[in-house]
Amino acid sequence: MRLVVWLFRAFIFFALFAFALNNQQDATVRWFFGHEWHAPMVIIVLIAFAVGCAIGVLAMVPAWWRHRRHAARPQAGESLPAPAPVEPAIGHLAPDFGNHHPPRDGL
Numbered sequence: 409m410r411l412v413v414w415l416f417r418a419f420i421f422f423a424l425f426a427f428a429l430n431n432q433q434d435a436t437v438r439w440f441f442g443h444e445w446h447a448p449m450v451i452i453v454l455i456a457f458a459v460g461c462a463i464g465v466l467a468m469v470p471a472w473w474r475h476r477r478h479a480a481r482p483q484a485g486e487s488l489p490a491p492a493p494v495e496p497a498i499g500h501l502a503p504d505f506g507n508h509h510p511p512r513d514g515l
Contacts, residue, residue: 428450435449 431449431453433449434446435452437445437447437452439445
């Protein structure tokens with residue numbers, strides 16, 4: 409499976425590299441009030457793609473914040489879980505946590 413992923417990445421890289429080599433001719437971007445910008449076409453396409461990604465991410469930020477706030481508050485009908493009673497450790501040097509605290513993978 410890793411080989412397939414790496415082959416796919418290599419294909420994408422070489423396709424973009426070939427696109428860049430085929431679009432090296434100069435292009436002109438005409439702005440308002442007579443301003444012009446001359447650059448290779450691949451640079452213009454790359455900048456347009458990056459600006460579009462940035463605008464898309466910025467447009468999603470309010471929805472992400474709203475989702476985080478919604479996920480953080482308890483749902484209707486739910487109450488916060490009651491804390492587990494703490495039993496004193498008699499005769500032990502350290503408290504026994506037992507199965508109350510399972511290990512957290514990935515943290």
